[in-house]
Amino acid sequence: MDTINVAVVGAMGAVGTEMIRTLEKSRLPVGELVPLDVKENAGKSVDFRGKTYTVKEAARGAFGNVDIALFSAGAGASEVLAPIAVEEGAVVVDNSSQWRMDPRCPLVVPEVNPDDLKDHQGIIANPNCSTIQMLVALAPIHRKYRIRRIVVSTYQAVSGSGLPAIRELTSQTEDKLDGKRPNASVYPHQIAFNALPHIDVFVEEGYTKEEMKMVNETHKILDPAILVSPTAVRIPVFRSHSESVNIETENPFEIEDIRKLLAGAPGVVLQDDPANNVYPMAIEAEGRDEVFVGRIRRDPTAPNSLNMWVVSDNLLKGAALNAVQIAETLHERSLITVRQ
Amino acid sequence: MDTINVAVVGAMGAVGTEMIRTLEKSRLPVGELVPLDVKENAGKSVDFRGKTYTVKEAARGAFGNVDIALFSAGAGASEVLAPIAVEEGAVVVDNSSQWRMDPRCPLVVPEVNPDDLKDHQGIIANPNCSTIQMLVALAPIHRKYRIRRIVVSTYQAVSGSGLPAIRELTSQTEDKLDGKRPNASVYPHQIAFNALPHIDVFVEEGYTKEEMKMVNETHKILDPAILVSPTAVRIPVFRSHSESVNIETENPFEIEDIRKLLAGAPGVVLQDDPANNVYPMAIEAEGRDEVFVGRIRRDPTAPNSLNMWVVSDNLLKGAALNAVQIAETLHERSLITVRQ
Numbered sequence: 001m002d003t004i005n006v007a008v009v010g011a012m013g014a015v016g017t018e019m020i021r022t023l024e025k026s027r028l029p030v031g032e033l034v035p036l037d038v039k040e041n042a043g044k045s046v047d048f049r050g051k052t053y054t055v056k057e058a059a060r061g062a063f064g065n066v067d068i069a070l071f072s073a074g075a076g077a078s079e080v081l082a083p084i085a086v087e088e089g090a091v092v093v094d095n096s097s098q099w100r101m102d103p104r105c106p107l108v109v110p111e112v113n114p115d116d117l118k119d120h121q122g123i124i125a126n127p128n129c130s131t132i133q134m135l136v137a138l139a140p141i142h143r144k145y146r147i148r149r150i151v152v153s154t155y156q157a158v159s160g161s162g163l164p165a166i167r168e169l170t171s172q173t174e175d176k177l178d179g180k181r182p183n184a185s186v187y188p189h190q191i192a193f194n195a196l197p198h199i200d201v202f203v204e205e206g207y208t209k210e211e212m213k214m215v216n217e218t219h220k221i222l223d224p225a226i227l228v229s230p231t232a233v234r235i236p237v238f239r240s241h242s243e244s245v246n247i248e249t250e251n252p253f254e255i256e257d258i259r260k261l262l263a264g265a266p267g268v269v270l271q272d273d274p275a276n277n278v279y280p281m282a283i284e285a286e287g288r289d290e291v292f293v294g295r296i297r298r299d300p301t302a303p304n305s306l307n308m309w310v311v312s313d314n315l316l317k318g319a320a321l322n323a324v325q326i327a328e329t330l331h332e333r334s335l336i337t338v339r340q
Numbered sequence: 341m342d343t344i345n346v347a348v349v350g351a352m353g354a355v356g357t358e359m360i361r362t363l364e365k366s367r368l369p370v371g372e373l374v375p376l377d378v379k380e381n382a383g384k385s386v387d388f389r390g391k392t393y394t395v396k397e398a399a400r401g402a403f404g405n406v407d408i409a410l411f412s413a414g415a416g417a418s419e420v421l422a423p424i425a426v427e428e429g430a431v432v433v434d435n436s437s438q439w440r441m442d443p444r445c446p447l448v449v450p451e452v453n454p455d456d457l458k459d460h461q462g463i464i465a466n467p468n469c470s471t472i473q474m475l476v477a478l479a480p481i482h483r484k485y486r487i488r489r490i491v492v493s494t495y496q497a498v499s500g501s502g503l504p505a506i507r508e509l510t511s512q513t514e515d516k517l518d519g520k521r522p523n524a525s526v527y528p529h530q531i532a533f534n535a536l537p538h539i540d541v542f543v544e545e546g547y548t549k550e551e552m553k554m555v556n557e558t559h560k561i562l563d564p565a566i567l568v569s570p571t572a573v574r575i576p577v578f579r580s581h582s583e584s585v586n587i588e589t590e591n592p593f594e595i596e597d598i599r600k601l602l603a604g605a606p607g608v609v610l611q612d613d614p615a616n617n618v619y620p621m622a623i624e625a626e627g628r629d630e631v632f633v634g635r636i637r638r639d640p641t642a643p644n645s646l647n648m649w650v651v652s653d654n655l656l657k658g659a660a661l662n663a664v665q666i667a668e669t670l671h672e673r674s675l676i677t678v679r680q
Binding site for chain 1 (some may be wrong): 617
């Protein structure tokens with residue numbers, strides 16, 4: 001059987017680490033793993049399927065033997081290195097925001113729009129974490145009932161900002177419990193025991209870039225006709241984003257049918273038994289692959305409306321897992337040139 | 341000058357403690373403070389305006405010398421004791437949910453509906469914390485533009501569940517940082533580093549009692565015509581609730597006028613300068629009296645719509661302060677019988 005060589009760019013980061021773990025369990029026939037990172041991390045080692053690999057610098061010349069390169073090294077690195085990786089013969093799956101809205105780059109959630117992969121020109125973009133989990137939950141509803149409008153408020157984990165943010169939540173929490181004044185450096189304000197209505201930079205009309213990603217990426221992935229009104233908020237959770245989602249559909253539905261639809265939807269787990277305190281929670285989604293949906297209830301304040309609660313591990317389905325699933329789909333559909 | 345004697349029922353609790361602190365700074369001419377609590381706390385002492393008072397058991401006979409009794413001892417205690425306090429000659433301002441929807445009991449936010457006090461029959465209800473801060477922010481907008489619908493998601497602090505919940509967040513956080521498995525007793529699940537889409541019990545059609553309070557109390561306090569679609573969520577914050585609020589009005593508005601309205605509204609502080617990372621935050625609202633509003637931006641997905649972020653100290657404006665303000669208003673409008 002042919003094998004494929006997979007590079008992970010940003011191999012030592014929060015998402016890169018999960019990419020390697022996810023690849024380990026994936027059905028991809030990985031030949032060689034090529035862990036790449038910044039110069040300072042070159043020389044470190046990474047274990048993968050029983051072998052030890054040495055981290056090399058992510059730079060021109062590093063992709064000569066690579067079939068698929070999974071990038072999670074930030075938009076700046078992707079802007080420079082992704083075209084180089086393609087030039088050197090790799091197909092890139094990029095987790096940053098750099099290529100998402102580029103019309104040449106498919107933006108793909110495998111459960112939602114896998115067919116968009118077929119026209120790729122070397123770079124495929126992995127969507128924003130908040131968008132991925134929302135669309136995995138909403139796509140089946142949209143297909144059957146046509147979603148007209150989404151009002152969404154997020155409860156996002158710090159791991160979305162990488163390892164420094166995880167360390168900052170830890171140290172601020174310790175300081176706060178010790179009665180010391182916490183120090184903020186990753187975020188503009190203390191995140192421990194706080195809620196920050198501010199993720200990524202402010203861009204237009206008072207919305208943040210994170211919020212506009214949820215608007216624009218929903219349009220590109222699912223349907224440009226869906227209206228999205230987002231509020232993105234960071235809370236002191238290490239891992240897994242939660243979302244309070246209110247939707248209005250064109251066509252009338254029964255709540256029981258929405259539950260049935262979601263129970264059978266790919267990548268979705270229904271956790272909706274409030275009488276027994278069962279609903280999705282960040283701490284339970286951590287380390288799991290699926291998108292968890294619960295608290296599904298009719299919203300009687302608008303026609304064809306409902307509220308729901310959507311939770312998923314932002315480092316897995318929100319990042320590493322979705323990227324690996326894109327790689328698997330590319331491989332299964334023969335959309336990568338595999339070297340012999 | 342006449343003085344009035346004020347009892348605080350639940351004087352040793354999270355809200356009771358704040359009631360006494362707030363009374364200390366209030367313009368009420370307090371003669372005697374009468375701190376009451378459960379039998380186990382009787383005999384403890386409380387300092388107030390330079391004098392030390394002994395906590396007595398909250399029971400029949402305790403209200404003989406009391407003009408106003410501020411209750412924060414839970415719905416069960418209020419059900420039994422509030423009518424006894426009235427019988428013994430006190431006017432009750434009750435912070436529990438017990439009397440809120442009783443047509444005989446005014447439900448009052450002094451900035452919003454102070455005139456409802458005039459028909460009281462002895463018991464005045466203090467609204468739910470999440471409702472108070474939302475309505476202080478929305479009432480000025482409703483008066484001018486008529487709010488048609490509210491979609492609100494809350495980010496609520498643990499202090500809303502009292503001192504045991506504050507201790508539980510602390511101990512769970514310590515356990516988690518020490519690598520131990522946190523133990524949950526106040527909440528059905530771990531609250532440290534988690535988000536719980538579950539506050540109070542589940543009551544109807546998949547909504548919680550906390551959520552239905554926001555619906556029903558908005559109708560009673562502000563306008564029964566306003567449609568409210570709530571999602572109430574507990575997050576690991578000690579103090580101050582945050583709310584992501586989406587509204588639609590009957591009449592068109594300019595966003596600048598909304599900002600102007602709120603900047604001049606009683607009890608509101610506008611914190612809306614995202615370019616300088618200025619927006620309301622739980623940790624900054626802690627210990628402050630006002631309702632903080634920011635991230636005000638047009639929602640282009642529906643006519644006459646906007647999103648905003650509303651934060652206030654749930655123990656102060658959300659509970660103790662609002663109760664004391666009701667007492668002040670009662671006194672100023674001569675709605676209590678003051679003993680000579």
